[in-house]
Amino acid sequence: MSRTVTGRTRREWLRMMAAMGAGALVDGLLPRELARAANPPQDPVAAARARIGAIPIQAQPLGENLTLLAGPGGNVVVLHGSDGMVVVDTFVAPAWPKFQESLKGFAVPVKFVINTHWHFDHTDNNAPLRAGGATLVAHENTKLRMTEPHHLAVLELDFPPSPAAALPQRVFKDGYKLEANGDRLAVTHVPPAHTDTDVVVRFEKANVLHAGDVFFNGRYPYIDGSTGGRVDGMIAAADRLLSLADSDTKIVPGHGPLGTKADLAKFRDMLSTAADRVRKLKASGKSVEECAAAKPFADLDADWGKGTFNGDAFVKVVYLTL
Numbered sequence: 001m002s003r004t005v006t007g008r009t010r011r012e013w014l015r016m017m018a019a020m021g022a023g024a025l026v027d028g029l030l031p032r033e034l035a036r037a038a039n040p041p042q043d044p045v046a047a048a049r050a051r052i053g054a055i056p057i058q059a060q061p062l063g064e065n066l067t068l069l070a071g072p073g074g075n076v077v078v079l080h081g082s083d084g085m086v087v088v089d090t091f092v093a094p095a096w097p098k099f100q101e102s103l104k105g106f107a108v109p110v111k112f113v114i115n116t117h118w119h120f121d122h123t124d125n126n127a128p129l130r131a132g133g134a135t136l137v138a139h140e141n142t143k144l145r146m147t148e149p150h151h152l153a154v155l156e157l158d159f160p161p162s163p164a165a166a167l168p169q170r171v172f173k174d175g176y177k178l179e180a181n182g183d184r185l186a187v188t189h190v191p192p193a194h195t196d197t198d199v200v201v202r203f204e205k206a207n208v209l210h211a212g213d214v215f216f217n218g219r220y221p222y223i224d225g226s227t228g229g230r231v232d233g234m235i236a237a238a239d240r241l242l243s244l245a246d247s248d249t250k251i252v253p254g255h256g257p258l259g260t261k262a263d264l265a266k267f268r269d270m271l272s273t274a275a276d277r278v279r280k281l282k283a284s285g286k287s288v289e290e291c292a293a294a295k296p297f298a299d300l301d302a303d304w305g306k307g308t309f310n311g312d313a314f315v316k317v318v319y320l321t322l
C-alpha cells in the first residue's frame with residue numbers, strides 16, 4: 001500500500017479529500033481544514049472574546065484622578081477618588097480577573113458604570129460590576145438592544161440576549177449628568193452612528209472626551225447596521241464631537257490609541273471620502289461584491305486598513321450602512 005507524505009494511507013487520504021471537497025485544496029485551505037478536523041472550531045463569539053481578552057491592560061493617566069485603561073476590548077476610563085469610581089465601559093468577559101485587579105488598585109468601590117453602547121466588548125463585565133454594587137447607566141436603547149438577539153454583518157458574529165443581571169438599571173433618552181470626585185460628567189446620546197445606542201462622555205474639568213465607538217483612532221471602524229448604525233451618522237457624530245473639543249482635549253476612542261482633535265478630524269474626513277465613493281458606486285447599481293472589487297479605498301488602506309478591517313471589508317461595512 002502506498003503512503004503519502006503525511007503518513008496516511010492513500011485510501012484514507014482519498015476518503016478525507018472526498019469528505020472535504022476538492023475546492024478546499026484549490027483555495028489553499030487544506031491545512032486549516034485539517035486542523036479543524038483535529039480540533040473542532042470554537043463558537044466564533046467565544047473565540048473573539050478569548051482573543052480580545054488575552055490583550056494586557058495598560059494604564060495611562062488622563063488627569064489628576066482620571067485614568068485610561070487600554071487593552072482587552074477597547075478603552076475603559078476610570079474617574080477615581082473619595083466618592084468612589086465612575087467607570088466608562090467594561091472590556092470583554094475573559095479580561096475580568098485582570099480588570100478587577102486594576103480597579104482594586106484605586107482602593108475605592110465602583111459606584112457607577114457607564115456603557116457607551118450595547119456591544120459585548122463594552123458591556124461584557126456589567127454583571128460582576130453590578131453584583132459588586134455599581135449602578136449601570138446607559139442610553140435606553142442599550143438596555144433594549146441587550147435584551148435582543150443580534151447578528152453582526154461582516155464580522156459574522158451572533159449574540160444571544162444578555163442576562164438580566166448585566167442590564168443597565170438607570171437609562172435615559174437624551175443625556176445624563178453626574179458629579180463625582182471634583183469633576184462633572186455630561187453623558188450625551190448622539191443620533192444613530194455606530195449603533196442607535198451610542199453616547200459620548202465628557203469629563204468637563206479634565207477636558208477629556210470618551211467617544212465610544214463613534215471614533216476608531218487610525219483604523220477603519222465597524223458600523224453596526226443591525227442596530228441602527230449609519231455611516232452618515234458616524235460623520236455627524238464626529239462633527240458633534242469636534243465641536244465639543246479644543247486643541248487640548250484628550251479624546252478616548254472606542255478602539256485605538258488616545259487621540260486629539262486633529263486625529264478625530266482626520267477620521268471624519270476619511271469617513272466622508274469613503275461614504276462618497278461607495279455612495280457613487282452603489283448608485284451606479286453595483287453589488288456589494290462589485291463595489292469591493294472596484295477597490296475604492298486603495299489610497300486609504302495604508303493609513304486605515306491595519307485594524308480589524310481591511311479596505312475590502314470596510315467597503316462592505318459602508319455599503320451596508322449607507
Ligand SMILES: [Zn+2]
Nearest residue numbers: 117119194213
Ligand atoms: Zn462597538
